[in-house]
Amino acid sequence: MDEIAIRMPVCNGSEEMLEVVLEPYGRDYWLQPGESLLVHTAPYDDHRAIWQGTTRGNDPFEVDYHPGLIRVHFNGTHGWVTDLADNELDCGHQRP
Numbered sequence: 001m002d003e004i005a006i007r008m009p010v011c012n013g014s015e016e017m018l019e020v021v022l023e024p025y026g027r028d029y030w031l032q033p034g035e036s037l038l039v040h041t042a043p044y045d046d047h048r049a050i051w052q053g054t055t056r057g058n059d060p061f062e063v064d065y066h067p068g069l070i071r072v073h074f075n076g077t078h079g080w081v082t083d084l085a086d087n088e089l090d091c092g093h094q095r096p
Contacts, residue, residue, distance in 0.1 A: 004042060006060045009084075010070060011036040017096060022081055023073040027091040029081050036084055037093075041076030 012018040012031035020029045022039060029037060041060050062073040072079075081089045 005040045006043070006076070007038045007040045007082075008061050008063075008072070009036055009038055010072065016068060017094075019069045020081070021069065021071045022079050023071055025079065025091075027081070028093075028095060029089055029091070030094040030096065032094065037089065038082045038084065038086070039072045039074065039079065040082065041074035041079045043076050 010020055010031070012033055012035050015033050017033070018031045020031060020037065020039070021027065022029070031037060039061065043060070060075055062075065064071040064073075081093075083089060
């Protein structure tokens with residue numbers, strides 16, 4: 001993507017696979033132990049970081065942890081997930 005974006009790394013530090021769900025899309029991505037990915041979102045205004053839809057203040061992401069699952073809700077115009085080299089990942093990435 002060629003736009004201004006905020007990104008947040010997610011790393012699986014456990015010994016089990018970790019499901020990462022991008023909300024509100026419901027897209028799932030799976031990480032092997034020790035793997036990482038980046039969750040991206042773009043602000044509504046390229047000149048000011050405006051994050052609509054947040055329930056916990058004016059933040060670009062909301063993260064909820066459950067055993068074996070991390071839900072990341074982006075609060076920008078859209079969200080996408082890449083590997084650490086910025087290659088976009090498909091929904092279901094490494095799904096068991």
